[in-house]
Amino acid sequence: MNLPNALTVFRIVLIPLYLYVFFQPFPYHVEIALGILILAGLTDIADGYIARKHKLVTTFGTMMDPLADKLMMMAVIASLFLTERISVWATLIFFARDAGMIAVSAVYHLRGKKTVPANAFGKITTVLFYIAFPMVIYRYQYGELILWSVILFSFVTTAIYLVKFRLMNRVY
Numbered sequence: 001m002n003l004p005n006a007l008t009v010f011r012i013v014l015i016p017l018y019l020y021v022f023f024q025p026f027p028y029h030v031e032i033a034l035g036i037l038i039l040a041g042l043t044d045i046a047d048g049y050i051a052r053k054h055k056l057v058t059t060f061g062t063m064m065d066p067l068a069d070k071l072m073m074m075a076v077i078a079s080l081f082l083t084e085r086i087s088v089w090a091t092l093i094f095f096a097r098d099a100g101m102i103a104v105s106a107v108y109h110l111r112g113k114k115t116v117p118a119n120a121f122g123k124i125t126t127v128l129f130y131i132a133f134p135m136v137i138y139r140y141q142y143g144e145l146i147l148w149s150v151i152l153f154s155f156v157t158t159a160i161y162l163v164k165f166r167l168m169n170r171v172y
Helices: 001-024 029-053 061-083 089-108 121-139 145-167
Strands: none
Touching: 001 029, 001 061, 029 061, 029 121, 061 089, 061 121, 089 145, 121 145
């Protein structure tokens, strides 16, 4: 267990905390939940930076870092749906994509295949989600439209990952 991996585990612990706070009736619960979400985003940046800079990249981190991101994103999407901030279609399409990516990564990993580390498109997608979420949380007029744009962009990112998966694991 190194510092980047500890930050990834911490990010996973933040998921139920975010959900708990988001659904509480006390004043400023949404702002506190948003603060937890921002903290998760900052730890995501920090763990990746530290792992690369200090050569602390591990198999655990390579698998768990994107999983932690996806689980946090799924928790946020669920909270937005349950509070009627986004449509069922946005929720279902988002969940289908992320669950599919988790499943494909797990199958590749369990079969001993190479998995694709995060790339620039994946990082951009994550940043765009972190920009869209507050807009939806605070019910900005075009918040869900912006979220839909990011969801569509995420499918481009997914296609790039799938091509890379296939190329990395092609047998000649």
